[in-house]
Amino acid sequence: MSPERLSLPGEQYLAQRHVLTYIEDAVSQLLVNKEEVCQYGIARFFTEYFTSVHQGTHVLFREINFIQATPHNRASFLRNFWKCFRTIGKNGDLLTVKEYHCLLQMLCPDFPLDLTQKAARIVLMDDAMDCLMSFSDFLFAFQIQFYYSEFLESAAAIYQDLLTGKNPNTVVVPTSSSGQHRQRSTLSECSLQDGVDAPLFHQCLESLCERYKQSCPPPALIGEVLSSVQRLTFYGFLMVLSKHQGINKAIGALPERGKLLEDTTMDKTLENLVAQMSENSVSSPATGPLTVQLRALPCISSPRKPLQHRPRTDLESDGSTEETDSSEN
Known part of the structure; x- marks a missing residue:
């Protein structure tokens, strides 16, 4: 944290860091999940909530109004989108506007289509809006359009x-x-x-x-x-x-x-998981079908508001094999 924050008046600091926004949201989430919170205490709830804010996971599956409420929320959403769908760029896949919008809706169910379309126009310029785009081209265009x-x-x-x-x-x-x-x-x-x-x-x-x-x-x-x-x-x-x-x-x-498709921490985690699954498969009886024994993950309560009716989003491709080079636009 910057020492300059100590020179700001209290109200100005709170406004600049949007502290009240997070406090209001935390209290709102507390009231929604009060029965669950009573099982492990209010202090733990607030600790987990503000830890998730610091880590940027607090915007996952939240409504668009909350995601756009602060610059930190917007940056967190961009980072989560990159981390979740980085493999699309790593595999060299090209997607349409509708397909990218479906991906955004997986993280924010009510994400507006017009923001996705505006980002696509930066890449496609005057081309047809149903053209295919690379993950990196769309992501950096989306970052500018969404954040600003x-x-x-x-x-x-x-x-x-x-x-x-x-x-x-x-x-x-x-x-x-x-x-x-x-x-x-x-x-x-x-x-x-x-x-x-x-x-x-x-x-x-x-x-x-x-x-x-x-x-x-x-x-x-x-x-x-x-x-x-x-x-x-x-x-x-x-x-x-x-x-x-x-x-x-x-x-x-x-x-x-140049480093967009790299995520050392995530790659290492996936490698360890694959290695563990391979070891479990090898150790299974040779006479029967290979099975993978996974340990049950502990249930950790989340301070976020649960989504009771999350819409199903299916990626729909138009089957086109046409590829466009956005660098020519």
């Missing part, structure tokens, strides 16, 4: 205003005559094909970052992205953000792209 969803929604509105010749409310009008001339010419000449003037778009986003503060990509990195081009389209902007290693590091949920 509110900021990107406002940025899209600003982009549309610039594209249609309107003056966005967040635009700071340049004081120099050359700046004013550049703004007028940009608004009149922009088109769907060429996008908008990158410096002017950056100027608008600077004001937007002041509003969203911690819920937006680092302003310095946005400036770095936009300073390298003169004009750009909105989805081109999102594509660059999704591939920017600095922004990925700022979110802190996923490893860098």
